[in-house]
Amino acid sequence: MHPSSFEYFAPARMEEALSLLSKHSGEAKIMAGGQSLIPLLKLRIASFPYVVDISRIEGMDQIKEERGFLEIGALTKISELEDSNIIKDKYQILHEAATQIADPLVRNRGTVGGNISHADPSNDIPAVVIAMKAKLEVIGRKEKRTLNADSFITDSFSTALEEGEILSKILIPIPDTRSGGCYIKQKKSAGDFSIAAIAVQMTLGDDYKVRSAGIGLTSVAPKPTRAVKAEQYIEGKRVDNSVAKEISKIVVSESDPSTDFYGTAEFKKKILGRIAEDAINLSYERAMVK
């Protein structure tokens, strides 16, 4: 299969990329790892006169903790996230999501920024950054701005990025002590998208009551969803099985799955309820021992 013809640019600097996007406004597509875009181009589901490959821009693939934030450059490969020791030790939720994205070959090219800005409701990183209350830094020609993770994706395959803007980094607040989280993904087969998946991150107070919580959902609505009511319900409580059950019901009520190849809406809700309960219990357990 061959994509339709396009003109290709691979700028080495951000300014150059931004000026290309502005010059070819409305006709240019940003490509990072290309693991979602190239399949779309090959199947000719999408075509663009210009492709701006940003993967050669330097300094956008770092993972570091600085000024209270875990900073992840948008061009960080999913496999780099997976192999990072900081992530393995301190951010289990991210590590678990990374290791379950597609397969190792795709993860060697796919990027964190691409996984978010492609805005596929089945992509895994968006729910995680929602649960972690991350901020997303976006660079345009005129200004740099920061968006909350839960307002970045506006609909299926749509984001709050304005024409010519590039997602540059993900800023995750470094969790306090007694924090824990997890990502649970239910899928039909290895490497597949999920039937439903959930990201939970919570921080406990000295009294082991939940001080703050973040819950993000994958594949169960037209866009990655923040389960706000469930977050509110859990705050101020100690988690036991009955609380976890109650929260999972609220989570399900906040989902809006559609019937498709992965199952009926009812089926997806059942799956979501079960993994939500597990995810709440597991996150709480992890937060207790941290």
Added chain:
Amino acid sequence: MSTTKIKTRINGKQIESEVEPRKLLVHFLREDLGLTGTHIGCDTSNCGACTVLVDGKAIKSCTMLAVQADGKEVTSIEGISKDDELHPLQKAFLEKHGLQCGYCTSGMILTSLWLLRKNKNPTEEEIRKSLSGNLCRCTGYQRIVESVMYGAQLMIEKEAEEHEMVMR
């Protein structure tokens, strides 16, 4: 039809080419360079038959543009044996019957090579996880996993031999 100049190092050889930006790496390898050991299986980024190493990492060459390989080092199945001597992993697949029709084999071997270079002595589970992007419709994977296990052993032995030769 506009083309772009690219410089790549393919199996150790520096190559300068003119390619259309839309050309996929797998087509560049097979059609422009005649390296047909890299197979096209599904053509939809699922099966991993087209796996090659780019700067040492296993990737799907049907999901990368040739222009993206500019300045990079690509290793295909043709690049891992030395003269007439098979690579230890190739020997292992041969001896342990790690293939039936052989269509997926070059991809299996390159993904395994990527794994074994970062993890000399992987567990069965680590091998299975690493190969989760490479589909085989004949073997049921058992023999493939055994081949990789055996290949790991052969690679360790070979490295020790080479080390001894250098020490002498």
